[in-house]
Amino acid sequence: xxxxxxxxxxxxxxxxxxxxxxxxxxxxxxxxxxxxxxxxxxxxxxxxxxxxxxxxxxxxxxxxxxxxxxxxxxxxxxxxxxxxxxxxxxxxxxxxxxxxxxxxxxxxxxxxxxxxxxxxxxxxxxxxxxxxxxxxxxxxxxxxxxxxxxxxxxxxxxxxxxxxxxxxxxxxxxxxxxxxxxxxxxxxxxxxxx
Numbered sequence: 150x151x152x153x154x155x156x157x158x159x160x161x162x163x164x165x166x167x168x169x170x171x172x173x174x175x176x177x178x179x180x181x182x183x184x185x186x187x188x189x190x191x192x193x194x195x196x197x198x199x200x201x202x203x204x205x206x207x208x209x210x211x212x213x214x215x216x217x218x219x220x221x222x223x224x225x226x227x228x229x230x231x232x233x234x235x236x237x238x239x240x241x242x243x244x245x246x247x248x249x250x251x252x253x254x255x256x257x258x259x260x261x262x263x264x265x266x267x268x269x270x271x272x273x274x275x276x277x278x279x280x281x282x283x284x285x286x287x288x289x290x291x292x293x294x295x296x297x298x299x300x301x302x303x304x305x306x307x308x309x310x311x312x313x314x315x316x317x318x319x320x321x322x323x324x325x326x327x328x329x330x331x332x333x334x335x336x337x338x339x340x341x342x343x
Contacts, residue, residue: 151189151193152188152189152192152193153186153189153190153193155189156182156185156186156188156189156190157186159182159185160182160183160185160186163178163179163182252265252266252267253265253266253271254266255276255287257278257280257281257283257285258283258285259278259281259283259285260278260280260281260283262278262280262281264276264277264278264279264280266287270287271287271288274286274287274288275287301318301319301320302318302319303316303317303318303319304316304317304318304319306327306336308329308331308332308334308336309336310329310332310334311329311331311332311334313329313330313331313332315327315329315330315331
C-alpha cells in the first residue's frame with residue numbers, strides 16, 4: 150500500500166474511533182495523523198521527482214553512449230586514414246630519398262659479399278656489412294687522390310746498393326741527402342722543380 154493510502158487509512162481510523170480532540174491525548178493523535186498525511190504527500194512528491202530524474206539520467210546516459218560510439222568511430226576512422234596517409238607519405242618520402250641518394254657497391258673485406266654504401270657512409274668513413282656484421286672503412290677513390298693532392302708530394306726512391314724502396318716527402322729530399330733506412334747509405338739524386 151502507498152504511503153498516501155496508509156496515511157488516509159490512519160486518519161479514517163482516528164475519525165472513525167471518535168477520538169475527542171478536546172483532550173490532550175486526542176489533540177496529539179489528531180496532530181500526528183495530520184502530520185503523517187502531509188509527510189506522505191511530501192514523500193510521494195519527492196519519489197515522483199526522483200523517478201523523473203532517474204528517467205532523465207537514463208535517457209541522457211543512452212544518448213551519451215550513442216554520441217561516444219559515434220565520436221570514437223569517427224576518430225578511429227580518421228586515425229586509420231591519417232595513419233594510412235602518413236605511412237604512404239613516409240614510404241613515398243623514403244622511396245624518394247632512397248631513389249635520389251646514390252649508392253656504391255663495395256665488396257666486404259671480411260666475407261666478400263656486396264655491400265651498398267651510401268653518401269652518409271662515405272662521409273662517416275665506414276660502412277657495416279649486412280651479411281657478416283663487420284664494420285670496415287670506406288672512401289671514394291677520388292678522395293685519396295684529393296687528399297694526396299692536398300698533402301705533401303711524396304717520392305719512391307730505390308736504394309741502388311740494397312734495393313730497398315723507401316718513400317720520402319719532397320721537403321726531405323730538398324733539405325739534404327736522405328739515407329736508405331735499410332743499409333744507411335746516402336741516396337744521391339736530384340729533385341728538379343717544375
